[in-house]
Amino acid sequence: MSILSRMAVLAAAALVACSPGEPAAGAPAVQSGPDSGRREVALFAGGCFWSVEANFEAMPGVVSAVSGFAGGTVANPTYDQVVRGGTGHLEAVQVTFDPARISYRQLVDRFWRTIDPTDPDGQFCDQGATYATAVFATPAQSGIARASRAAAVAVIGADRFTTPVRPVARFWPAEAYHQDFARLNPVRYGGYSRFCGREARLRAVWGR
Structure with a gap:
């Protein structure tokens, strides 16, 4: 979706999509439970980075989720x-996590369920190459x-699943x-x- 098209759609809803009008200062994600002090990093592109960031920040063991760009x-x-x-x-999110509290596999498993991997052209109302998905x-x-x-893929079907696993790329906040x-x-x-x-489409794709 072009910038002008998206502005028109969101203006009709009296909202702004991934383009806030007033800057807001960031803050760290809240962590619960003991921290081992270990850190690893994962990188995901799942459409609008606001949504990807929010999904991961809610997971225990995630230390931070930063919105940015990759690829x-x-x-x-x-x-x-x-x-x-x-x-x-692509709009992307860099996730820093404590591997003693949550595994990389758990993060990737969670990621699939928060996106529509059958859409190669974007996510939900955010369409265009910038909003394509990838791990x-x-x-x-x-x-x-x-x-x-x-x-x-076993759940969705190989003929419908379009989100790739790509080699890691430089991340820019x-x-x-944002x-x-x-x-x-x-x-x-x-x-x-x-x-x-979002929720209606995720239910349709994943049956939840």
Whole structure:
């Protein structure tokens, strides 16, 4: 979906999608339970990074989830550059987690259930190359990610499942006003999510 098209759709709903009008300061995700002090990083692209970030921040063992961009060719891109197209980036979220409290496999398994992997062109009301989905995996993570994908494919069907596992790419954080948007702006984000039909579509895809 182009910038102008998306603005028109969201204006009709009196909302703003992944393009907030007023900057909001970020804040760390709340963690519960004992912290082992160990840290690993995972990278996911699942459409609007607000939603991906919110989904992972809610998981015990996740230390932080940062919205940004990955997979492109332009260094340190801005949000405006990415959504205009031509940089090759996807909206992505870098997840830092404590592997003693949650495994990489659990994160990937969770990721599939929060996206529509049958849509190769975007997610929900956010359409276009920027909103394509992917798991960006390191060499050490690749086998785990592919095994998780195979399990998800068994549910959806190989002919419908389009989200790939890609080699890990450089991650660039988005501007501060995008960070923790769903948590800091619950009314605006809730309206956006409902308008985009996320839950209804996820139920249709995953049967939940």
